[in-house]
Amino acid sequence: MSALETPALIVGAGPVGLFQVFQLGLLGIPCHVVDALPHAGGQCAELYPGKPIYDIPGVPATTGRGLVESLVEQIKPFTTAGTAQLHWGQLVSTVARQDDGRFRVGTDTGLVFTTQTLIIAAGAGAFVPRKLRVDGLEALEGKQVFYPDSDDIVAYAEQRGIRLGGQNILIQGDDDRALGWALDLTRHLATAHADAATLRPASVTLLHRRDAFSAVPALVARIQQCRDDGRLRFIAGQITRADTDCAEVNSAGRLHAVQLAKQDGTEESLPVDVVLASLGVSPKLGPIADWGLDLLRKQIPVDTEKFQTLEPGIFAIGDINTYPGKKKLIVCGFHECVLAAFGVAEIVFPGKPQLLQYTTTSTRLHALLGVTH
Amino acid sequence: MSALETPALIVGAGPVGLFQVFQLGLLGIPCHVVDALPHAGGQCAELYPGKPIYDIPGVPATTGRGLVESLVEQIKPFTTAGTAQLHWGQLVSTVARQDDGRFRVGTDTGLVFTTQTLIIAAGAGAFVPRKLRVDGLEALEGKQVFYPDSDDIVAYAEQRGIRLGGQNILIQGDDDRALGWALDLTRHLATAHADAATLRPASVTLLHRRDAFSAVPALVARIQQCRDDGRLRFIAGQITRADTDCAEVNSAGRLHAVQLAKQDGTEESLPVDVVLASLGVSPKLGPIADWGLDLLRKQIPVDTEKFQTLEPGIFAIGDINTYPGKKKLIVCGFHECVLAAFGVAEIVFPGKPQLLQYTTTSTRLHALLGVTH
Numbered sequence: 001m002s003a004l005e006t007p008a009l010i011v012g013a014g015p016v017g018l019f020q021v022f023q024l025g026l027l028g029i030p031c032h033v034v035d036a037l038p039h040a041g042g043q044c045a046e047l048y049p050g051k052p053i054y055d056i057p058g059v060p061a062t063t064g065r066g067l068v069e070s071l072v073e074q075i076k077p078f079t080t081a082g083t084a085q086l087h088w089g090q091l092v093s094t095v096a097r098q099d100d101g102r103f104r105v106g107t108d109t110g111l112v113f114t115t116q117t118l119i120i121a122a123g124a125g126a127f128v129p130r131k132l133r134v135d136g137l138e139a140l141e142g143k144q145v146f147y148p149d150s151d152d153i154v155a156y157a158e159q160r161g162i163r164l165g166g167q168n169i170l171i172q173g174d175d176d177r178a179l180g181w182a183l184d185l186t187r188h189l190a191t192a193h194a195d196a197a198t199l200r201p202a203s204v205t206l207l208h209r210r211d212a213f214s215a216v217p218a219l220v221a222r223i224q225q226c227r228d229d230g231r232l233r234f235i236a237g238q239i240t241r242a243d244t245d246c247a248e249v250n251s252a253g254r255l256h257a258v259q260l261a262k263q264d265g266t267e268e269s270l271p272v273d274v275v276l277a278s279l280g281v282s283p284k285l286g287p288i289a290d291w292g293l294d295l296l297r298k299q300i301p302v303d304t305e306k307f308q309t310l311e312p313g314i315f316a317i318g319d320i321n322t323y324p325g326k327k328k329l330i331v332c333g334f335h336e337c338v339l340a341a342f343g344v345a346e347i348v349f350p351g352k353p354q355l356l357q358y359t360t361t362s363t364r365l366h367a368l369l370g371v372t373h
Numbered sequence: 374m375s376a377l378e379t380p381a382l383i384v385g386a387g388p389v390g391l392f393q394v395f396q397l398g399l400l401g402i403p404c405h406v407v408d409a410l411p412h413a414g415g416q417c418a419e420l421y422p423g424k425p426i427y428d429i430p431g432v433p434a435t436t437g438r439g440l441v442e443s444l445v446e447q448i449k450p451f452t453t454a455g456t457a458q459l460h461w462g463q464l465v466s467t468v469a470r471q472d473d474g475r476f477r478v479g480t481d482t483g484l485v486f487t488t489q490t491l492i493i494a495a496g497a498g499a500f501v502p503r504k505l506r507v508d509g510l511e512a513l514e515g516k517q518v519f520y521p522d523s524d525d526i527v528a529y530a531e532q533r534g535i536r537l538g539g540q541n542i543l544i545q546g547d548d549d550r551a552l553g554w555a556l557d558l559t560r561h562l563a564t565a566h567a568d569a570a571t572l573r574p575a576s577v578t579l580l581h582r583r584d585a586f587s588a589v590p591a592l593v594a595r596i597q598q599c600r601d602d603g604r605l606r607f608i609a610g611q612i613t614r615a616d617t618d619c620a621e622v623n624s625a626g627r628l629h630a631v632q633l634a635k636q637d638g639t640e641e642s643l644p645v646d647v648v649l650a651s652l653g654v655s656p657k658l659g660p661i662a663d664w665g666l667d668l669l670r671k672q673i674p675v676d677t678e679k680f681q682t683l684e685p686g687i688f689a690i691g692d693i694n695t696y697p698g699k700k701k702l703i704v705c706g707f708h709e710c711v712l713a714a715f716g717v718a719e720i721v722f723p724g725k726p727q728l729l730q731y732t733t734t735s736t737r738l739h740a741l742l743g744v745t746h
Contacts, residue, residue, distance in 0.1 A: 019430045022430075026428065051734075052733060053732060054738070055395070057392045057429070057447070057707040058388070058429050058431075058444055059443065059447075060446045064733075070431040070432065070433060074427075304698065305698035306698060323677075325678035325679060331430075331711060332708045332711055332712075334430040334704050334707070334708065335707065338705055339698045339700065343698075356701065359426060359428045360421050360424045360425060361424075369427055
């Protein structure tokens with residue numbers, strides 16, 4: 001496929017990545033943004049969407065969600081105009097400098113960018129689903145083992161061509177998402193009419209290491225009802241082994257059962273055709289660690305003039321960078337966006353120093369922002 | 374008088390100075406703040422209170438006034454608790470390092486501070502009233518020539534013991550404030566009863582270089598009415614000389630008249646006892662220029678680790694500092710506050726490195742901010 005050409009590619013759409021879009025936009029620099037999550041916000045959205053934040057200057061109190069919404073609103077002039085394009089569910093997998101000095105950046109879904117500058121705003125790394133650590137299950141991912149990034153399990157299964165009807169389904173997890181899947185799938189167990197047959201599993205089992213859940217009480221109560229009336233089996237325990245019809249290691253074969261170590265000390269072999277796991281997300285630096293940026297304890301060293309890395313054209317802002325005095329605070333990342341934007345401008349507009357303009361007075365900025373005075 | 378002792382003194386209560394209060398507060402460091410203006414906000418309040426600002430991160434649109442109000446709200450936990458004390462109408466006039474390493478800082482009204490650290494957040498300098506540049510008038514300031522920082526001229530005159538009754542009063546200026554004074558004083562001309570006699574001037578004259586005003590139309594219309602009915606005289610022109618009863622230069626004597634060069638090309642000698650001028654404010658670096666901080670084109674060089682100047686213990690943040698990459702933006706000043714706060718903490722809590730805590734999770738910060746979760 002042909003590469004998307006851009007002056008600037010931002011990796012990470014947390015608060016700092018979003019504000020980088022804004023600062024580039026003020027300098028008239030179009031950009032693309034990729035993020036591993038299916039939505040904006042990064043840590044703010046994943047780790048503390050509803051929790052309070054008191055130290056954003058000029059915002060006495062907000063939440064992770066509130067801050068992200070404001071920033072998404074703030075960059076609308078650029079996302080609406082199409083000068084900033086955001087791509088969700090994209091994990092950067094390859095970065096290479098081309099002969100012409102630009103970077104060729106590929107993602108795990110096959111997107112390819114050719115960019116003059118790369119701005120890493122990846123926080124603690126990409127938020128990727130936590131995986132089951134059981135020998136043999138890794139090779140089954142995408143075949144019989146899934147980590148769905150959606151609450152709507154039926155739609156997810158349809159999109160991926162995952163057969164649910166007639167299958168023994170094991171759901172592992174204790175959060176809203178896992179319990180929601182269990183409720184949706186057991187509902188189809190109870191539906192009598194023929195159309196539902198394609199969705200009616202042979203069995204639904206919910207697995208968590210103990211009989212206590214982090215999901216909201218209302219969901220837990222409905223799960224208990226399904227357990228009480230026998231539609232849903234709950235097991236407190238963990239998977240210890242995957243049993244496939246192929247004995248060779250690393251040659252997956254077909255999963256037909258998992259071996260469970262149960263909380264009560266017993267073991268059980270459970271017939272399983274499909275595993276759906278929701279184990280939360282964890283940040284992973286991923287391939288950034290291999291980009292040759294001389295990482296310092298998983299941080300990327302930058303200068304404080306442009307927040308540029310040792311690799312000219314690659315900038316790093318927010319929690320992922322380090323420099324003398326560095327504090328991992330959102331407010332510091334915002335400042336880094338400003339100076340990085342001017343650093344990017346030097347590369348994108350060589351020999352044309354960019355004058356600092358003020359949104360209060362500049363008619364050029366007013367036009368860019370779509371405001372009139 | 375005895376000096377006020379404090380770990381930190383902030384010079385300037387613009388947006389950056391205000392956020393410095395917040396960042397020091399989070400580290401448990403009490404502070405005092407001085408500003409030359411009678412209120413918070415600095416340039417935001419003086420130059421663009423009603424104008425829009427679009428580049429505060431997470432605040433898609435606000436105004437100079439709106440931003441300042443939010444910041445004043447944000448530091449309330451500290452101003453309410455008294456750990457941050459703000460002093461208005463204070464121009465720093467002297468800074469000297471004591472033998473014990475602390476700084477002794479004096480203001481033009483006689484306040485004296487002894488502080489471990491000094492944080493200069495003075496923007497383009499202190500906003501001080503523009504003065505009349507006429508030989509002989511300077512020596513009369515505070516005696517017969519005044520630059521009132523108040524809209525209520527009667528209250529101002531009472532506080533300062535300025536006699537208005539029976540005096541020939543000359544008001545120079547064209548803004549809301551100057552025209553408001555003129556209206557208030559002419560009102561007393563029209564009042565018949567005896568009590569008003571102490572406030573009844575002999576005459577009120579409004580002087581501006583041309584017959585056009587920057588004040589709001591409603592005020593201009595009321596001024597025109599006073600001119601029409603003969604209570605107020607307006608002269609388009611400028612003062613060229615002060616006539617006092619003492620011929621010696623620099624020995625003020627008593628002002629009895631000013632020589633005017635009028636717009637129509639003629640001259641006039643106008644009897645005057647009191648001059649009230651409102652010529653706007655202009656930023657002045659003032660004594661900061663003499664503090665030995667190696668100023669670079671009126672900017673103070675700082676490091677980017679703590680935003681400390683060449684003088685240990687003196688920090689500079691916001692528009693007044695300079696370093697490689699510096700951009701004069703409020704968002705950059707906010708970042709500088711954070712790192713300066715940790716720099717101050719190293720001096721205030723020697724040998725006790727301060728851990729970065731998050732307002733989202735830290736119960737210590739929640740207690741400081743007076744919020745409960």
